[in-house]
Amino acid sequence: MITLKNIYKSYKSKPVLTGINLQIESGEFIVLIGPSGCGKTTLLKMINKLVPVDKGDVIIDGVPIKQIVDTKLRRSMGYVVQEGGLFPHMTVAENIGQILKITGTEKKEREARVDELLNMVELPPESYRDLYPSQLSGGQQQRVGVARAFSVNPEIILMDEPFSALDPVTRSELQDEIFRLQKKFSKTIVFVTHDIDEAIKLASRICIMHEGQIVQCDTPENTLKNPADDYVRQFIGRNRLWENPEFIKARDIMKTKPFCISRNRSLFQAVQMMNQNSVDSLLVTEHGKLEGILRLKDIRRIPDYKIPLAKYISTDTISVYEDTDLKKIINHLDDNFSGIIPVVSHENKLLGYITKSGLLAALSKQYEPDEQISYERNGTL
Numbered sequence: 001m002i003t004l005k006n007i008y009k010s011y012k013s014k015p016v017l018t019g020i021n022l023q024i025e026s027g028e029f030i031v032l033i034g035p036s037g038c039g040k041t042t043l044l045k046m047i048n049k050l051v052p053v054d055k056g057d058v059i060i061d062g063v064p065i066k067q068i069v070d071t072k073l074r075r076s077m078g079y080v081v082q083e084g085g086l087f088p089h090m091t092v093a094e095n096i097g098q099i100l101k102i103t104g105t106e107k108k109e110r111e112a113r114v115d116e117l118l119n120m121v122e123l124p125p126e127s128y129r130d131l132y133p134s135q136l137s138g139g140q141q142q143r144v145g146v147a148r149a150f151s152v153n154p155e156i157i158l159m160d161e162p163f164s165a166l167d168p169v170t171r172s173e174l175q176d177e178i179f180r181l182q183k184k185f186s187k188t189i190v191f192v193t194h195d196i197d198e199a200i201k202l203a204s205r206i207c208i209m210h211e212g213q214i215v216q217c218d219t220p221e222n223t224l225k226n227p228a229d230d231y232v233r234q235f236i237g238r239n240r241l242w243e244n245p246e247f248i249k250a251r252d253i254m255k256t257k258p259f260c261i262s263r264n265r266s267l268f269q270a271v272q273m274m275n276q277n278s279v280d281s282l283l284v285t286e287h288g289k290l291e292g293i294l295r296l297k298d299i300r301r302i303p304d305y306k307i308p309l310a311k312y313i314s315t316d317t318i319s320v321y322e323d324t325d326l327k328k329i330i331n332h333l334d335d336n337f338s339g340i341i342p343v344v345s346h347e348n349k350l351l352g353y354i355t356k357s358g359l360l361a362a363l364s365k366q367y368e369p370d371e372q373i374s375y376e377r378n379g380t381l
């Protein structure tokens, strides 16, 4: 766990960081993002003591880093920078194995570890270990940089715009790669970027910085749905939420308080309830759990309304979980959909419902100007 406690930094008399507080849990993928000059690199470099703090503390697993020897601290963390930061006069293997060598790992063991790391970043060791950085593409150099950062199996890896100089395809490949590696080895990663799409793709939490402060630090989903202020709203940009429909869940667009009835009631009572509320279907529930749907069209021709409704319940209804995303909901619908989709918890408790008109209203929100978008949880858009 990394704790940044009330951190201040100025260069000459110019304040660069003014009161940074952040707790990073082990295994988190934190992305620092913000405009040029807002202090991202300065903050990142404070974690490995490349930049000293003026005031405040960086604490790692309960130990203030000012109590740890600089070189020991730096060797215990991976660090990847934009240009790869490889030594041009060393081979790929020497670059990756450098810290292992300094810390006294034997040659045989070191070579085996270098090969393992090259395989991890998908560079076949036989082809790459003896090349020099100048013989590699930008993407390959970054892969070597990532392999080197993993070399001593550190808990924490710091990455400063590691992929920003790469073409979009290579960049996307490396994003997938680092995401996979982070999940597999559950490292704590602090990653700086300028690119909000990269942040959304990778982060467990996105920290948005502005003029030396953190203005919001939250999951990508919450950041998109509930921007803390106008600055964040502007920063993430118009329609970003709609470009990531997996973040829009059934519970965000459902209506609550569906019209429900128990299976023990009669058809007469059901029809009366439909008439009173001007609906053509009722959701049948028992102790709050969804059993099915009763549709007016299925009972219209029944001569005797005194009989129990149980026999006429349709159980073929498609329901969705509260956390089913918009993409899946739309895929669920067939062209003839005209009724309602019940929304249930994973325990099958009925929570609400989605209508076609509600869905269309939600979808049309993306065409409204930015300032009119208001997103309410547990309500309609």
Ligand SMILES: Nc1ncnc2c1ncn2[C@@H]1O[C@H](COP(=O)(O)OP(=O)(O)OP(=O)(O)O)[C@@H](O)[C@H]1O
Pocket: 011, 012, 016, 034, 035, 036, 037, 038, 039, 040, 041, 042, 043, 194
């Ligand atoms: N060594 C230094 N001496 C003087 N000023 C510095 C130094 N390092 C950084 N600064 C200033 O501190 C501010 C923050 O710099 P920093 O490199 O942390 O920004 P950043 O958010 O990483 O920007 P970018 O996105 O361009 O990399 C800038 O105004 C920069 O000019």
Ligand SMILES: [Mg+2]
Pocket: 040, 041, 042, 160
């Ligand atoms: Mg920077």
